[in-house]
Amino acid sequence: MAEQYEKAGVSLEAGYESVRRIRSHVDRTRIRGAQDSIGAFGGLFDLSCYGMKEPVLVSGTDGVGTKLLIAFAMDKHDTIGIDAVAMCVNDVLVQGARPLFFLDYIAVGKNHPEVIEQIVKGVADGCVDAQCALIGGETAEMPDMYDVHHYDVAGFCVGAADKKDIRTGEHIADGDVLIGLPSTGVHSNGFSLVRKVLFKDAKLDPHQKMEELDGRELGEVLLTPTRIYVRPVLKVLEEIDVHGMSHITGGGFFENIPRMLKDGQGVRIEKDSFPRPEIFDVIAKYGSIDEEEMYNVFNMGIGFIMAVKPEDAARTQQILADMGETSYVIGEVTESGKVEIE
Structure with a gap:
């Protein structure tokens, strides 16, 4: 027909x-x-x-x-x-x-x-x-x-x-604690850079198994799905007055965290407070990419951030732990007006 x-x-x-x-x-x-x-x-x-x-x-x-x-x-x-x-x-x-x-x-x-x-x-x-x-x-x-x-x-x-x-960030205050939920890897951002560095420049094969990735195929690691944070975050919201939240996508820490802040506010992030998936070290190594640019493009191991009052931080993490979720205190809100990675 x-x-x-x-x-x-x-x-x-x-x-x-x-x-x-x-x-x-x-x-x-x-x-x-x-x-x-x-x-x-x-x-x-x-x-x-x-x-x-x-x-x-x-x-x-x-x-x-x-x-x-x-x-x-x-x-x-x-x-x-x-x-x-x-x-x-x-x-x-x-x-x-x-x-x-x-x-x-x-x-x-x-x-x-x-x-x-x-x-x-x-x-x-x-x-x-x-x-x-x-x-x-x-x-x-x-x-x-x-x-x-x-x-x-x-x-x-x-x-x-x-x-x-509705969370608009209007209640975020200096000294609020930042609770980070881990990512599963690169998620779905920065792949133009990933492909240039690993496949165009370094000529790596997506099927090759890499010692740096625990023997897993490079393409398999890169295809690890973006983590969905709905269940744990909604559970926290039932009990905790979360002041603001940020999804760490394209633009990494430097673009996404300020989107939940008020004018004049900044954050201090302790980079050693959470584990960094090995794939980011691979990308940085083969691309000779400096640390600041890595944090400006990728999630670096933290896919979602919640800002809570200091007195609510422990309870927030307990709620997440009760669900089998890992979380990290990764920093705090400051008056610096910028994102500081220490």
């Missing part, structure tokens, strides 16, 4: 097969409020069941960036969707909002249903971890835009919080 469309490089049948394959993954992300809207023109979500007096919607959107090129090189596609979800839900979480639903957008050069299923499996895994529903999405086959084995993944998340619970 669509012979000319097939000749143009777009397979409707492959699209239908992709939808059939992903249905089970979508179903396992169902949460309270999510409506069965897969296949409809819009995704539906009933916010009224959360009983918020003054609900405020908080949204975030992002992609995975050139980390995708590592996935292509490794022919591994089942975790990249976790990154897409993580980059969005962690941003929404910073404002104190509970992520509610996610929609993805996958653009491909050629629709390979088995690859689409792997990507969406990752998206669903991320949504389950973030306790939000995958309520819709779009797959676009664009044969003249992408190579037949390449694709792009992006998405957006919508969360909600009562107006009184």
Whole structure:
């Protein structure tokens, strides 16, 4: 029925097969409020069941960036969707909002249903971890835009919080303690630099096993999914008056931490207060990158930061420990007006 469309490089049948394959993954992300809207023109979500007096919607959107090129090189596609979800839900979480639903957008050069299923499996895994529903999405086959084995993944998340619970950073005070939650590695930022340093300049093979990485393949380590911080942070918010939060993404410490501060405030970070994943030492070594630039690009081992009153620091860490979460006191808010790494 669509012979000319097939000749143009777009397979409707492959699209239908992709939808059939992903249905089970979508179903396992169902949460309270999510409506069965897969296949409809819009995704539906009933916010009224959360009983918020003054609900405020908080949204975030992002992609995975050139980390995708590592996935292509490794022919591994089942975790990249976790990154897409993580980059969005962690941003929404910073404002104190509970992520509610996610929609993805996958653009491909050629629709390979088995690859689409792997990507969406990752998206669903991320949504389950973030306790939000995958309520819709779009797959676009664009044969003249992408190579037949390449694709792009992006998405957006919508969360909600009562107006009184929104975190704006207005209560952050000098002397507040910074509680850091560890990252799983590079996450999904700085991969243009990573690829230049490790693959273009140093000519390393993503499949090679490296002693510096405990014998693991370089590409495997780089593909470690971005950590999702929703469960532990929401648990802390139930009990602790967290003054401000920061998701350490592109721009590292120097760009992201000031986003939660008031004018004139700064932070002092003790770099030896938390472990640094070995992959950052590998990047710095092969790229001859100085420490300041590393902290200006990467998360360096801390993916999420909460600012709390000094008297709340111990209780915050106990709440996290009770959930099996590791945390570190990494510094404090100051009057310096800048980020100081000591």
